[in-house]
Amino acid sequence: xxxxxxxxxxxxxxxxxxxxxxxxxxxxxxxxxxxxxxxxxxxxxxxxxxxxxxxxxxxxxxxxxxxxxxxxxxxxxxxxxxxxxxxxxxxxxxxxxxxxxxxxxxxxxxxxxxxxxxxxxxxxxxxxxxxxxxxxxxxxxxxxxxxxxxxxxxxxxxxxxxxxxxxxxxxxxxxxxxxxxxxxxxxxxxxxxxxxxxxxxxxxxxxxxxxxxxxxxxxxxxxxxxxxxxxxxxxxxxxxxxxxxxxxxxxxxxx
Numbered sequence: 001x002x003x004x005x006x007x008x009x010x011x012x013x014x015x016x017x018x019x020x021x022x023x024x025x026x027x028x029x030x031x032x033x034x035x036x037x038x039x040x041x042x043x044x045x046x047x048x049x050x051x052x053x054x055x056x057x058x059x060x061x062x063x064x065x066x067x068x069x070x071x072x073x074x075x076x077x078x079x080x081x082x083x084x085x086x087x088x089x090x091x092x093x094x095x096x097x098x099x100x101x102x103x104x105x106x107x108x109x110x111x112x113x114x115x116x117x118x119x120x121x122x123x124x125x126x127x128x129x130x131x132x133x134x135x136x137x138x139x140x141x142x143x144x145x146x147x148x149x150x151x152x153x154x155x156x157x158x159x160x161x162x163x164x165x166x167x168x169x170x171x172x173x174x175x176x177x178x179x180x181x182x183x184x185x186x187x188x189x190x191x192x193x194x195x196x197x198x199x200x201x202x203x204x205x206x207x208x209x210x211x212x213x214x215x216x217x218x219x220x221x222x223x224x225x226x227x228x229x230x231x232x233x234x235x236x237x238x239x240x241x242x243x244x245x246x247x248x249x250x251x252x253x254x255x
Contacts, residue, residue, distance in 0.1 A: 006037035010197055011188065013038035016045045017057050018072050026053050030060040043094065045070035049079040058086045068092040068117065073125060075101045077108040080116065087115065094161070097149050098122030099129040110152040118159035119149050120190070121181075124166070138165035138177055146184040154185060162189040164196075171199050178203035206247045214240035214247075 005013045015036045021029045026047075036042060044066045046057035061069055071083050074095045087093060093115045097106055103126070110119060124137035126145060134140040146162070153160035162181035165174045178189050178200050189200045206214070217232050217240040224233045 002035045012041040014043040014045050018045050018047045033060050033064040042066040043068040043070050048073040049082055062088045070094045072096045073098050076105050077112050080112045092117040094118040094120055096120045096122040098125035103145055106152045110156040118161050119153045120161040121149050121163045123163045136167050150185045159187045162186045164190040164192045168193045175199050206243050211247050214243040
């Protein structure tokens, strides 16, 4: 699986030392980190602060030096600070919000600052913490949590990333979930299988029609005007610039 992951056209590969590894296999999993690689960003998800494994995980991270560490089940800003104190220099941090307590503390977590880079929603553990009666990770209704995490992330210059959708057979459900996250301003979504990469990339990439409309909006006269029968103004131009930024076409001040 490590070898296959290294060849995938994913923006980030997250090597898991946490929920995907049985307690008896934690040491063996750490020992395999040297084999991990990625075409894009290489991340390692450690175990949560307070477990018996998280400090040893960070020792292994110091030896491997991935691009990013993912901290799961963050419940407070202090959890995040404890990891930062032991994080090797130059390694970024992503924090998963996976519980009612974590969501209640999300603004304080987001305010911790560098090397924090992203907030990641964890739908499975969040559903369990809330008593939401679903049995598939990623199913359920999470609009409030998604919105609050996204606002906290954007308020402090962080990326907002949605968690996975575990039903590998249901690509339409995956697309719906990705569309909901996009509608809340998320920058991307985790996947748990290579077949999910293309649908998620498609969901978060503006279509050719959206890109062309965004260009027309930016080319419109200043002030209020009409584009395709719809009123546009300075706020609309900011929206258009955000769409082009997702398409890697927008240069601030350049058009």
